[in-house]
Amino acid sequence: MPPHPIHLIGVPMDSGKKRRGCLMGPDAYRTAGLAEALRDLGHEVRDDGNVSPAPFTDGTAQHLHALNETVAWTQALSRVAQTACATALPIFMGGDHALALGTVHGVAAHAAAVDRPLFVLWLDAHTDYHTPQSTASGNLHGTPMGYLTGRAGFDAFPPVPHPIPHDRIAMLGLRSVDQHERAALEKTDVTYIDMRHIDEHGIAKPLSAFLDRVTAANGLLHVSLDVDFLDPSIAPAVGTTVPGGATIREGHLVMEMICDSGLLTSLDLVELNPFLDERGRTAQAMVDLTASAFGRRVFDRPTRAY
Numbered sequence: 001m002p003p004h005p006i007h008l009i010g011v012p013m014d015s016g017k018k019r020r021g022c023l024m025g026p027d028a029y030r031t032a033g034l035a036e037a038l039r040d041l042g043h044e045v046r047d048d049g050n051v052s053p054a055p056f057t058d059g060t061a062q063h064l065h066a067l068n069e070t071v072a073w074t075q076a077l078s079r080v081a082q083t084a085c086a087t088a089l090p091i092f093m094g095g096d097h098a099l100a101l102g103t104v105h106g107v108a109a110h111a112a113a114v115d116r117p118l119f120v121l122w123l124d125a126h127t128d129y130h131t132p133q134s135t136a137s138g139n140l141h142g143t144p145m146g147y148l149t150g151r152a153g154f155d156a157f158p159p160v161p162h163p164i165p166h167d168r169i170a171m172l173g174l175r176s177v178d179q180h181e182r183a184a185l186e187k188t189d190v191t192y193i194d195m196r197h198i199d200e201h202g203i204a205k206p207l208s209a210f211l212d213r214v215t216a217a218n219g220l221l222h223v224s225l226d227v228d229f230l231d232p233s234i235a236p237a238v239g240t241t242v243p244g245g246a247t248i249r250e251g252h253l254v255m256e257m258i259c260d261s262g263l264l265t266s267l268d269l270v271e272l273n274p275f276l277d278e279r280g281r282t283a284q285a286m287v288d289l290t291a292s293a294f295g296r297r298v299f300d301r302p303t304r305a306y
């Protein structure tokens with residue numbers, strides 16, 4: 001990837017689930033040296049500070065956790081994302097995965113404005129394809145893919161004028177999918193690559209096929225990287241650990257292939273909970289993965305002892 005203006009945007013959003021701690025994520029990325037790592041690769045990096053949600057009032061108790069706050073974040077983030085995409089490549093330092101409700105909403109508006117198709121690569125143990133009605137936990141961080149593809153039931157949220165067609169979405173690293181989500185997704189043509197598939201066929205082939213499609217369509221590529229895409233043994237700082245995730249090498253391969261493709265136009269880093277980390281190793285792993293997406297080769301790195 002050639003040198004590129006990158007804007008770091010902190011999103012201390014913690015309303016997408018009940019367990020707290022993701023609000024510390026942006027500062028953990030700063031502490032772990034995200035900006036410096038990208039500058040070392042020749043990129044022009046600006047830290048835009050943190051976003052705040054639009055004004056909101058706490059709602060009455062209902063089965064959804066922090067609905068009004070999550071809607072307020074969605075409104076603010078959509079505006080910020082659309083503006084940022086016009087001049088730079090934004091990296092949204094989360095914050096929980098509910099932030100994608102807003103970031104991808106804004107990126108989709110930008111894509112429509114420049115008349116290019118938006119593709120989304122969802123690196124996650126989960127599909128996050130719930131609706132506010134189908135979620136059993138009431139945690140809205142499990143709904144962004146449902147919202148962004150235009151599923152019904154998101155009346156409290158901003159309308160979705162540019163839903164992302166399912167055939168422009170690839171989900172990679174899946175290993176915890178609720179029955180409802182599976183049944184709904186099986187009716188779509190989303191690219192659905194679970195860990196079983198990765199074990200049997202490798203991670204490169206399906207990713208490369210997806211990236212080829214983005215290239216052929218002259219598309220924009222938004223990548224949403226959840227900490228739980230990685231195996232919890234290498235990335236423990238997440239509230240939703242699921243054993244059997246991607247190895248550090250698989251993670252770097254994915255990011256290096258994204259770099260080689262030259263397609264990346266926006267990135268979310270989500271679900272880092274520094275309260276659960278071990279001496280910053282998860283934040284560091286996420287910074288290293290991000291650096292791989294922007295040109296660093298793993299072979300350049302010195303051995304590090306934990």
Ligand SMILES: [Mn+2]
Nearest residue numbers: 125126226228
């Ligand atoms: Mn997840």
